[in-house]
Amino acid sequence: MIRILFVDDEPNVLRGLQRMLRSMRGEWEMQFAGGGQEALDSLAASTFELIVTDMRMPEMDGAELLDQVRRLYPEIARLVLSGHSDPKMLARASASAHRFLTKPCDADTLIETIAQCVASSRPVAGRISGEEERS
Amino acid sequence: MSENQILIVDRDRATRMALSGALAAFGYDCKALESERSVLELLRTREYGLLLVDPMLPMLDLGALMETLAAEAIETATLALVAAGENDATWEKVLPGLAGVVEKPDGGAYLGEIVHKALDRRAVRGGQACDARTNDQYEALFSASPDLIVVMDKERRVLRCNPRMTRLLGLKEEKLTGLEIHEALCGDGHTRQDCPLGRALDETRKDPAPQRRSLWGKNYDLHSAPLLDGSGRLWGAIDILHDVTSLVQAEQAVLRRLEVERLATNISSKFVEGLDVNEGIDHALARIGAWSQASRAHLFQFDDEAKNVAKTHEWCATGIEPSKDRNQSVPAGRYLWLLAQLCDNKTIHIEDLSKLPDEAQPERLSFEVQSTQSLAAFPVQVGDRVAGFIRLDNVHTTRDWKEEDSLILRLVAEIVGNALERHRAELQHKLLATAIDQLSEMIMVTGPDHLIQYVNPAFEQITGFPSRKSVGKHPIDLFGHAWSDQVKKESLIARIESGDVWRGRGILRRADSQLYEGDMTICPVVEKGGKIGHWVMIGRDVTEQARLEAQLHQAQRMESIGQLAAGIAHEINTPIQYVGDNTRFLKDSFGELAAIVEAFRRLLGDGEQGEIPAESLAAARAAAAKADMEYLMAEIPQAIDQSLEGLRRVTRIVRAMKEFSHPGGKEMKNINLARAIESTVEVSRNEWKYVANLELSLAGSLPPLLGFPGQLNQALLNIIVNAAHAIGDVVGKSGDKGTIRISTRQEGEEAVIEISDTGAGIPEEIRGRIFDPFFTTKEVGKGTGQGLAIVYSVVVEKHRGKVSFETETGGGTKFIVRLPLAGAPAEPAVKLPESAAGAAL
Numbered sequence: 001m002i003r004i005l006f007v008d009d010e011p012n013v014l015r016g017l018q019r020m021l022r023s024m025r026g027e028w029e030m031q032f033a034g035g036g037q038e039a040l041d042s043l044a045a046s047t048f049e050l051i052v053t054d055m056r057m058p059e060m061d062g063a064e065l066l067d068q069v070r071r072l073y074p075e076i077a078r079l080v081l082s083g084h085s086d087p088k089m090l091a092r093a094s095a096s097a098h099r100f101l102t103k104p105c106d107a108d109t110l111i112e113t114i115a116q117c118v119a120s121s122r123p124v125a126g127r128i129s130g131e132e133e134r135s
Numbered sequence: 136m137s138e139n140q141i142l143i144v145d146r147d148r149a150t151r152m153a154l155s156g157a158l159a160a161f162g163y164d165c166k167a168l169e170s171e172r173s174v175l176e177l178l179r180t181r182e183y184g185l186l187l188v189d190p191m192l193p194m195l196d197l198g199a200l201m202e203t204l205a206a207e208a209i210e211t212a213t214l215a216l217v218a219a220g221e222n223d224a225t226w227e228k229v230l231p232g233l234a235g236v237v238e239k240p241d242g243g244a245y246l247g248e249i250v251h252k253a254l255d256r257r258a259v260r261g262g263q264a265c266d267a268r269t270n271d272q273y274e275a276l277f278s279a280s281p282d283l284i285v286v287m288d289k290e291r292r293v294l295r296c297n298p299r300m301t302r303l304l305g306l307k308e309e310k311l312t313g314l315e316i317h318e319a320l321c322g323d324g325h326t327r328q329d330c331p332l333g334r335a336l337d338e339t340r341k342d343p344a345p346q347r348r349s350l351w352g353k354n355y356d357l358h359s360a361p362l363l364d365g366s367g368r369l370w371g372a373i374d375i376l377h378d379v380t381s382l383v384q385a386e387q388a389v390l391r392r393l394e395v396e397r398l399a400t401n402i403s404s405k406f407v408e409g410l411d412v413n414e415g416i417d418h419a420l421a422r423i424g425a426w427s428q429a430s431r432a433h434l435f436q437f438d439d440e441a442k443n444v445a446k447t448h449e450w451c452a453t454g455i456e457p458s459k460d461r462n463q464s465v466p467a468g469r470y471l472w473l474l475a476q477l478c479d480n481k482t483i484h485i486e487d488l489s490k491l492p493d494e495a496q497p498e499r500l501s502f503e504v505q506s507t508q509s510l511a512a513f514p515v516q517v518g519d520r521v522a523g524f525i526r527l528d529n530v531h532t533t534r535d536w537k538e539e540d541s542l543i544l545r546l547v548a549e550i551v552g553n554a555l556e557r558h559r560a561e562l563q564h565k566l567l568a569t570a571i572d573q574l575s576e577m578i579m580v581t582g583p584d585h586l587i588q589y590v591n592p593a594f595e596q597i598t599g600f601p602s603r604k605s606v607g608k609h610p611i612d613l614f615g616h617a618w619s620d621q622v623k624k625e626s627l628i629a630r631i632e633s634g635d636v637w638r639g640r641g642i643l644r645r646a647d648s649q650l651y652e653g654d655m656t657i658c659p660v661v662e663k664g665g666k667i668g669h670w671v672m673i674g675r676d677v678t679e680q681a682r683l684e685a686q687l688h689q690a691q692r693m694e695s696i697g698q699l700a701a702g703i704a705h706e707i708n709t710p711i712q713y714v715g716d717n718t719r720f721l722k723d724s725f726g727e728l729a730a731i732v733e734a735f736r737r738l739l740g741d742g743e744q745g746e747i748p749a750e751s752l753a754a755a756r757a758a759a760a761k762a763d764m765e766y767l768m769a770e771i772p773q774a775i776d777q778s779l780e781g782l783r784r785v786t787r788i789v790r791a792m793k794e795f796s797h798p799g800g801k802e803m804k805n806i807n808l809a810r811a812i813e814s815t816v817e818v819s820r821n822e823w824k825y826v827a828n829l830e831l832s833l834a835g836s837l838p839p840l841l842g843f844p845g846q847l848n849q850a851l852l853n854i855i856v857n858a859a860h861a862i863g864d865v866v867g868k869s870g871d872k873g874t875i876r877i878s879t880r881q882e883g884e885e886a887v888i889e890i891s892d893t894g895a896g897i898p899e900e901i902r903g904r905i906f907d908p909f910f911t912t913k914e915v916g917k918g919t920g921q922g923l924a925i926v927y928s929v930v931v932e933k934h935r936g937k938v939s940f941e942t943e944t945g946g947g948t949k950f951i952v953r954l955p956l957a958g959a960p961a962e963p964a965v966k967l968p969e970s971a972a973g974a975a976l
Binding site for chain 1: 701704705706707708709710711712713714715716717719720723770773774777780781821825868869870
């Protein structure tokens with residue numbers, strides 16, 4: 001089972017993801033956190049292979065969270081799912097995220113991207129495809 | 136003295152009148168008789184010194200009459216009146232007692248001399264003959280006379296001096312007697328020949344008219360009369376010196392006054408003649424210098440602040456070196472004593488440098504350098520200010536400046552002051568005229584009849600109407616009907632007639648019929664008594680500017696919408712995300728439910744046929760178990776509810792965006808203030824929601840507000856975003872949230888909007904500048920400094936409202952916006968005395 005942590009300050013988003021990705025419950029074990037600190041707590045409590053986070057959150061935003069994750073748990077693949085699409089936010093995210101997805105993001109793209117990230121032995125940011133990285 | 140009366144007796148009226156007139160001119164008192172009858176009776180009154188009589192009168196025996204006179208000791212001399220050309224000495228032979236003969240009708244050229252002599256001879260004769268009483272009278276007269284009287288013999292040796300004379304000379308009469316007159320009296324170095332006294336003795340200088348001479352420092356009229364013995368021989372002279380000093384002084388004063396007037400006229404005419412003011416001043420200095428016999432005449436002028444003084448004009452008498460410090464500016468403080476006197480509007484006369492007071496040491500040194508010995512200085516006033524002074528110097532001589540010098544110098548100073556004042560006014564006028572000519576704004580002046588009187592070159596250039604075609608026309612005829620409609624609509628004329636300034640824009644027509652937008656200020660020129668005389672219009676072609684302004688405004692709106700766009704995108708994208716997720720879930724769930732429904736439907740079909748097969752029951756159970764029926768039944772309604780909520784959020788924000796980004800336009804519209812605030816809050820949600828809670832307390836029943844919706848929304852947004860930033864600076868990333876409170880209420884004719892935050896407040900030192908354009912405390916890139924400037928512009932300039940703030944360091948800030956509810960004028964009308972629209976702070 002692949003363990004994935006989803007982080008978003010909007011509960012409706014977490015609930016929606018949970019429902020949408022229920023079909024993956026056979027392959028993925030998903031946890032949900034409402035903010036940066038809660039996410040770090042979950043990461044400390046158990047092992048994850050992937051983290052999917054929103055960018056704009058109060059207190060600790062996505063960029064800061066991923067920065068910490070990169071330092072504390074470099075093996076965890078880091079994916080951004082953000083409502084913001086402005087270049088400044090992208091630039092900040094690209095420093096610590098492997099992939100950047102913008103909301104709204106359909107289930108197939110999300111599932112595929114997560115699958116790619118997890119499958120990749122050395123997942124990198126979206127500019128390089130997972131297939132090429134494996135060689 | 137009655138004895139100087141002359142009796143004229145002649146039948147011929149013309150003769151009587153001619154003689155009376157001629158003798159009166161010599162100062163004699165005449166009585167003229169036509170008839171000879173009462174001659175003797177009149178003469179017996181002894182009031183007549185002389186009888187002029189026709190010897191041929193039938194009723195008169197002249198010889199007998201003269202004998203009677205002699206017998207009765209009546210001292211009347213007799214002259215015979217004869218026809219012109221008959222003066223052949225016959226009568227003098229016939230009547231030896233005659234004093235002479237006079238020709239008719241007017242006595243001829245020698246009348247005065249003959250009469251004088253006749254009277255004199257009588258006096259001498261009388262002197263010998265007069266009784267003691269008469270002699271006493273003469274002596275008393277001689278002693279008491281206010282005139283100086285001296286009697287001399289034929290050799291000009293002094294016989295008598297009256298006491299007035301001896302007092303003047305300081306010598307007793309006995310000391311003087313016997314001296315020659317020029318030694319005794321004149322003492323002025325006269326020789327015998329040019330001694331003015333004893334003129335009657337000198338045939339060549341004989342002249343009955345008195346002579347005016349200056350003697351002993353005074354002025355005298357000299358009368359000199361010959362003394363004749365009984366047979367008419369000259370034996371001496373009596374000189375009477377009448378003191379006319381005060382008369383002469385008065386005469387001189389009058390003459391001097393005339394001279395002064397001539398000088399003043401001459402000087403001022405040079406200025407009036409249109410001479411350059413500098414030439415006029417040079418001329419004035421030259422005239423006044425020459426007139427007062429000064430060595431130098433200068434004009435000094437202060438600069439505008441009276442800090443420095445410079446010698447701007449100088450005249451020098453022939454042979455005097457011009458001074459070297461011309462046009463050199465000297466600090467006015469250096470000659471404090473002099474300037475203090477002049478600025479007090481006093482004149483200064485210094486007869487002698489040694490008489491300068493101690494505190495005038497710097498002045499003394501300065502004068503000494505210029506070899507000035509004495510001087511006079513006079514303030515020159517321009518308006519009510521002492522602008523400089525005229526100074527007259529005398530080199531090498533001390534001089535007592537007289538009162539009349541003072542008079543003329545003051546007068547000249549006044550003329551020069553007036554000329555300078557006029558000159559300055561002309562310069563000012565020229566400057567303004569040049570400025571108006573060079574101005575890129577068009578200027579049009581109309582008369583009280585509203586017809587154009589003047590247009591400047593910019594007017595010609597912008598409108599295309601040359602001055603000659605514009606002057607005399609009515610502005611509306613030039614500018615076209617679009618404007619005339621506007622003029623009517625805004626009752627512009629009525630407003631200007633009431634003394635208001637009109638400012639606004641209008642569509643005008645050029646000479647080539649092209650339309651353009653003009654930005655105009657029309658102000659009335661209020662004359663004394665409040666009457667409106669002229670109108671002055673200042674205008675610009677703002678067609679291009681209006682286009683740019685519209686573009687700029689649009690760009691600013693786009694920019695602020697752009698700044699919001701990221702936040703709004705986030706606000707929309709988030710619900711879309713979970714609506715999509717839920718829909719996907721519902722789709723998946725439907726498939727699972729459909730399988731369950733299918734299994735249950737089969738079960739139902741089986742049941743209706745009576746027997747339910749065990750495998751159908753098992754299949755239905757399996758389907759339900761596989762789909763986690765419990766989970767679906769719990770989640771699906773929630774997914775639907777949350778999706779609907781998400782859609783509501785999207786709908787709300789899209790509507791708010793639409794409302795917020797109202798296309799605007801130039802016309803004012805009714806605005807629902809509560810809706811405007813709600814939309815603005817909605818579109819800015821992402822700006823504040825991470826740092827603050829927002830509390831709205833909006834009055835529900837506010838009347839609609841007339842305004843520009845797009846601009847007003849932007850102003851509100853700028854205040855809200857500012858509030859969010861202020862709170863953000865305080866709470867940082869602590870996770871704490873501040874509060875933004877927005878309330879509205881009605882106060883009289885105003886809607887009041889208060890927007891308060893719990894930020895740090897505005898530091899005291901920048902409170903006065905927060906509405907300035909480009910003023911920002913934010914780091915580079917975060918703010919352009921336009922936010923509050925736009926608020927000010929929108930609220931105060933566009934909506935005629937007010938914006939103010941209350942702030943407390945550490946205690947947050949509250950912005951208070953007041954907007955007139957309805958009927959705010961589209962264009963500001965400004966009362967004349969006020970300079971501009973009042974600032975709100």
